Amino acid sequence: MRPAVPDFDPYSVAALLESVTTDTGRRFVDLSQETPLLLVFLRHAGCTFCREALADISLARARIEAKGVKIVLVHMADRQAMGELVAENSLQDLERISDSSQRLYQTFGLERGSFRQLAGFNVWWRGIMAGVVAGHGRGSVSADFRQMPGVFYLDKGVIAGYFRHHSAADRPQYESLLESGS
DSSP states (O other): OOOOOOSOOHHHHHHHHHHOBOTTSOBHHHHHHHSOEEEEEOOOTTOHHHHHHHHHHHHHHHHHHHTTOEEEEEESSOHHHHHHHHHHTTOTTSEEEEOTTOHHHHHTTOOBOOHHHHHSHHHHHHHHIIIIISOOOOOOOOSOTTBOOEEEEEETTEEEEEEEOSSTTOOOOHHHHHHHOO
């Protein structure tokens, strides 16, 4: 299944992707051509589910990288707050893209969530389970709390698989995404 393509001018998207760099100065376009990428869009550093996602990625990282896939994190938080959070999960050496303008989120068709997607019963229940029971906690909101997350598997710069969250509480299976391609 291919992602729905948002309305956009392909020249504007190409220019945006050419201009995006990681926190280490690497160009996104170069990375996407060098190796397959698992592009993980996070919500904000205080989000319980983003904290859970980083813990899941930390556990699956060796298996993902063994398949030749590089993990790149996209976030809206300030670099220091996200740096501390990824360091807690031993992910500080991953490439990160700070996208406070949310232009990449929009380009990849990630929308802002509704009340139900962000605060419905399922979200509250999963928040208690992930935040309290599993110990991922929560922090303060440091970016657009309505922005929905997502995960995209890019191979040679083309989207080969994806997972767009239907609720903030969704929990992607990162390795399955690489195997199934959608």
